[in-house]
Amino acid sequence: MASFLYKLGRTAFRRRRLVALLWVALLAIAGFGAASAPTATSSSFSIPGTEAQKAFDLLEERFPGGSADGATARVVFKAPAGGKMTDAEPKAVVTDAVDALKSGSDQIASVTDPYTAQAVSQDGSTAYVSVTYKVNSMELTDADRDSLEKTGETARESGLTVEIGGDALQAMPHTGAGEIIGVIIAGVVLVITFGSLVAAGLPLLTAIIGVGIGISAITALASVLDLGTTTSTLAMMIGLAVGIDYALFIVSRYRAELAEGREHEEAAGRAVGTAGSAVVFAGLTVVIALVGLAVVNIPMLSKMGFAAAGTVVIAVLIALTLIPALLGFAGDKVLGRKARKGKPVSEKPNAGTRWARFVLRRPVTVLLVAVAGLAAVAVPAASLQVGLPDDGSQPVSTTQRQAYDLLSDGFGPGFNGPLMVVVDGDKAAAERTIDIIKELPGTAAVTPATPNKAGDTSMITVIPKDRPSSADTEDLVHDIRDKSGDDVYVTGATAMNIDFSEKMNDALLPYLALVVGLAFLLLMLVFRSILVPLKAALGFLLSVVAALGAVVAVFQWGWLGSLFGVEQTGPIMSMMPIFMIGVVFGLAMDYEVFLVTRMREAYVHGERPGEAVVTGFRHGARVVSAAAVIMIAVFAGFIGSSEQMVKMIGFGLAIAVVFDAFVVRMAIVPAVLALLGHKAWWLPRWLDRILPNVDVEGEKLHKQLAGEPGSGGPDEDRELVRV
Template identity: 85%
Template sequence: MATFLYKLGRSAFRRRRLVALLWVALLALAGVGAATAPTATSSSFSIPGTEAQKAFDLLEERFPGGSADGATARVVFKAPDGGKMTEAGHKAEVEKAVADLKAGSDQIASVTDPYAARAVSQDGSTAYISVTYKVNAMELTDDTREALKETGTGARDAGLTVEIGGDALQTMPEQGAGEIIGVVVAGIVLVITFGSMVAAGLPLLTAIIGVGIGISTITALANVLDLGSTTSTLAMMIGLAVGIDYALFIVSRYRAELAEGREHEEAAGRAVGTAGSAVVFAGLTVVIALVGLAVVNIPMLSKMGFAAAGTVVIAVLIALTLIPALLGFAGKRVLGRKARKGLPVSDKPNAGTRWARFVLRRPVTVLLAGVLGLGAIAVPAASLEMGLPDDGAKPTSTTERKAYDLLSDGFGPGFNGPLLVVVDGDKSAADRTAEVIKGLDGAVAVTPPTLNKAGDTAMITVIPEDRPSSVETEDLVHDIRDRSGDEVLVTGATAMNIDFSQKMNDALLPYLALVVGLAFLLLMVVFRSVLVPLKAALGFLLSVVAALGAVVAVFQWGWLGSLFGVEQTGPIMSMMPIFMVGVVFGLAMDYEVFLVTRMREAYVHGERPGEAIVTGFRHGARVVTAAAVIMIAVFSGFIGSSEQMVKMIGFGLAIAVFFDAFVVRMAIVPAVLALLGHKAWWLPRWLDRALPDVDVEGEKLRKELASGPGDPDEDRQLVRV
């Protein structure tokens, strides 16, 4: 592989104009496709194989023409202290709001009058209008949404409290300037690392081109593949981070080759042949982790994984081709000021060398400090509570949260999470089911069954006693399912949440085994070792559990919540653990590959284990540190999002990279390697013969180049092939 990549790097350097033109053309083509594609809507959400999804599908089949996919809203009215919503003046204001809603948009499917629908609380203080739309929230026009927001203006002037809940107010997440700040921080780190504006600009430029191609392609295919409006968020997050990092490693190795006196084209070839090999395998681990999300069998999650994996593939290809091409344009400007002027460079041990020697002197102390420290941070993970966010998880300043609280106060905590029971049977079966549910603990209201036109299916609405995310409501769902026959199915947002969380829990171990197993085999091929991949996997588990502990402490317990903009604590998003396992594993292996590959290279070339560790840190510690800081900065930029899910993902990934890069890879890894010595690189002979030799450390390339220069024409021919 190193030989092929070496020739690819030299070819891209020589044909830099053609390579740059091809990538610019791809960016333009993807941009045109995105600009001409229909506007993306929210993708359909389904959980195949769950009872809640089966009930939803049955409703679609037996109740045709329903608005199950349409957006909904609740306009909640509360009378002043001591007042009643049944008073003539208040009633007139509500009826006017009903009339305004019906006339406000042709996207409305139905508007219920609270007085006809008995949607007034027992104490008379609260009433609500239910609104359903013909389209989902993302397809609502601005005029429709504004008409909803303006509802009840006259009622407010009359002294009533009016708040609006439901998904009809849902809009695209506001990302703000956080991502821009992350990129700016990345640029500053690159300038400090390289001492050259040109060298710092190359990774940023190529990452932006890669993300631009990836996001534009996703946008162009969004409607065709039902990718939805949120699929690109993960692709942008991962694409920016790995795009900058992969380019950083190629540019850094190129500068090191120039420092050894090699010509520019030769340096580009060697940089791609050595660091490029590490980029390929690091990218493969990320792709494996993202594509592996498909085993969860949730289409939305699978599509997010595939889209992000495609962006990573683009980042790898750009690092291997566009970076050497741009290095050809940059010339000596890619070097620092001292190197350009020919000034002597200090030969004093750098910080990486000093740290490696410190770890070699005290490996046990460093190992224990790292393991115990991460273990302590991981403790909150034992209290992890999972759920899907609803309006009750939103900040108390929002109208959605205020409407949620008003409904809870007026109609009971369970009113915001009604259960929808679907009976696949006639009226007698539905009546029997309703009587069974009335006798269950935790059910405070059961509506009479509503039959379809054919009379073979019925719907029953059940109002739980407790809030939607409570253990008592979950027990009620299980009780209904256990006490009823196979013809009775429970669905609704609350039941979907319960089934989703259970599916996440059931898929975690198989997914972990698949991803870690495949990556373990891949790392054995890279490092020609059994213990190094094992150490990498165990270190990852430690860092990801510690990151989950930090997420629980901030978003569930509220520790330092105000610092990260967390206005409302609550359960952790159900997909967060499995999502972090997948993404963080791929990113964690990046640093393992980049840092330990340099150690492996030194060991193969004859250095003792301790010397190889020092060599790896001398050449790689500064670059890995810069790469980690950049990735943390990019992920941290998403903490500023107004969307709780995006905020949580950004924080979780940023803190996980911090733990993995600076504690696991920079402290625990060298300590373990120091204790293992030569055993770290042990591989059974039979396994050595069975594994393919991909020459990641470039030993075959070095021998081939040492034997004499090859025929340039032959090299060109091989690259074309």
């Protein structure tokens, strides 16, 4: 592989104008496709294989047009203290509001009158108007939302408390300036690392080009492939982070080759042939982790994973081709000021060398402190509660949350999470089902059955006694399914939430086995060792559990919540654990490959295990640290998002990189390698014969180049190739 990448790097350097033109053309084509594509909408949510999804599909078939994916709103009215919504004055206000809603937007599908739809609480204090739209919330215009809000404001003038719930007021999520700040921080780190504005600008420029192509392609295909609005956000988050990191390693290696006296083209070829090999395998681990999300069999999650994986592939290709092309344009400007003036580089031990020697002197102490610290942070993960967000998880200052609370107070805590029971049978079957459900302990109310035109299917609405996210409501769903027969299905948002969480939990171990297993094999190819990949996997598990503990502490317990803009605590999103496992595993293996590959190379060239660790840190610690800080800055930039899911993912990934890069890879890894000694690099002979040699360190490449003119002479065969 190193030989092929060496030739690719040299070709890209020579044909730099053509390569740059091709990437710019690709960006323009993708941008044109995105500009001419329809606006992205919310992705349709489905959970194949679950009972809730079977019920939803049955409704689509038996009640055509009755389950449209349109936006909804609930305008909730509460009378002043001592008054009732059935009094003449409040009733007139509600009637006027109903008329205003019907004429307020041409996207209105229906508006219910609470006095004819039995939507007044038993004590008369609260009433609500249900509004449905012809289009989903992302397709509503500002004028539609303004009309809805204006109706509420007009009704408030009469002295009533009026709040609006539902998803009709849900606008397109925004991330603010957070990600821009993240990129700026990345630029500052690159300038400090390289001491050159040109060298710092190359990773930023190529990462932005890669993300631009990826996001534009996702936008262009969003309507065709039913990609949701969060798909592009995830792709941007991952694409920026790995794009900057991969380019950083290529540029760093190129500078090292120039410092050794190579010609520019030769240096570009060697940089891509050596560091580029590590980039390819690091990218493969990230792609495996993201594509592996498909095993969960949740279409929305699979699409997010495939889209982000595509952006990672683009980042790898850009690092291997566009970076050497741009290096050809940059010339010596990628070097620091001292290097350009020919000043000698200091040979004093750098921070990486000093830290590695410290760990080698006290490996047991460093290992125990690092493991104990991560274990302590991981403790809150034992209290992890998962669920999907609803209006009850909104900040208390929002009208959606206040409407949710008014309905809960007026109609009972289960009113915000009704269950829809679908009976695949005649009227008699529906009546038997109602009698069974009424006897269940968690049932608060059951509506009469609503049959379809053919009379072979009925819908029944069940109001639980407890709130939607409670264990009692979950028990009620299971009781209905267990005791009502095979022709009775439970669906609705609450049931979908329960099924989604269960499906995610069931898929966790198979997904973990698949991703870790494939990556373990991949790392055996890279390191030609069994214990090093095993250590890498165990270290990852420790860092991801600690990251989940931090997420629980902030978003579920509320610790330091105000610092991160968390206005309302609640359950962690169901997809968060499995999603963090996938993404963090791929990113963790990046650092493992970049740092430990250099150690293995030094070891196979004759250094003792301890010396190899020091060599790896001397050449890799500074660059890996810079890459980690950049990735943390990019992920942390998304904490400012208005979307709770994006905020949580940004925080989780940022804190996971902190733990994995600076605790696991920088402390636990050298400590374990120091304790294992020669055993760390042991591989059975029979397995060594079976495994193909992918030459990540470029050993074969050096042998090929040893006698070539301008390659540096036979001494190159003894040279240590740095990643």
